[in-house]
Amino acid sequence: MNFKNALRSMERLQSLSIGMLASNVIMAGGLTYAIVAINNTHERLVIIPPHLDAQVEVAWSSANREYLKSFGLYVATLVGNIQPKSSTVVLDAVSAFMDPAIYTEFRRQALAIIQDPVFKTSGAVMTFQPSTIQFESETSRVFVTGSLITKSGLSQDKQKTVTYELGVRIREGRPWVSHFTSYEGSVIRTVAWHINNSAREGQPIPQHALPVSMRAPKAEAENPFPQTAFESVPVSEDASDER
Known part of the structure; x- marks a missing residue:
């Protein structure tokens, strides 16, 4: 047993x-x-900054429209308020957010203005006063429209309406500017605007104006600066030729 x-x-x-x-x-x-x-898995942060009246959300590879709009306003305001004495500091601050595909060209155009002797000695002061901020979710672009005032001792003050257009992406939890340009006027160049312009002018729609899902790989690196964002600053002939 x-x-x-x-x-x-x-x-x-x-x-x-x-x-x-x-x-x-x-x-x-x-x-x-x-x-x-x-x-x-990366955490999603939800915050309400003191200068905003709506909460913003930032994740590892995405963000909500309020965050993208506030970031676009930040970059446009820095560029639009560049001054001779603070130009280098502003350029470094803005360049830190430029995608590698457009970083070199952005700095080249900006330095052509900053290093121009006329810009340094004229005492030109640029002031950008934003009035509207719009976001196009299909293309992840931010449009900041406002008045750009250029004051210079060489001529009378100049004021015009300009729109800063930025393509914004979130990678590894931080924002990147993948496309940047500016143009006169308050008519923003949305997907619909480019479709109508393409039909009228017979020109292809730029890759940065296509919905994100329809773009070719690395397409936004193609001609990222069709117009310079610093064109209102007085420059010498040499600097104009360089641009």
Whole structure:
């Protein structure tokens, strides 16, 4: 009897061991899955900055329209208020957000103005007063329209309505400007505007104006500056030729 009892105990022990082993395997698999999921998941931040009346959301590869609009306003305001004494500081601050595809061309155009002797000695002061901010979700573009006032001792003050157009992307939790240009007027160049213009002028629609899902890879690097954002600043002939 003792032998039989011992045998039954051994069988129960083996069954228990097998059950514990299977349980440990399942737990290990679940733990591994959880670790992988945590490593591949990034937190989404929801904040309400003091200068906004709506909450903004920023994730690892996306953000809501309020955040993108506020970022577009920030960049447009910096560019539109560039001054001779603070030009280098402003350029460095803005350039930090430029996508590598347009970084070199952006700095080249900006430096052509900043390093121009007429701009340095004229005491020109640019003031941009934004009036509207619009966002096009299909193309992830921000349009900031306002009055650009250029004051210079060489001539009378100049004022005109301009629109700064920015393509904004979120990568690794931070914003990047993938497309940047400006033009006179308050008519923003939306997808509909480009479709009508293409039909009228017979020109292809630029890649940056196509919905994001329809763009070719690395398309926004193509001709990112059809017009300069600094054209209202007085420059010498040499600087104009360089641009």
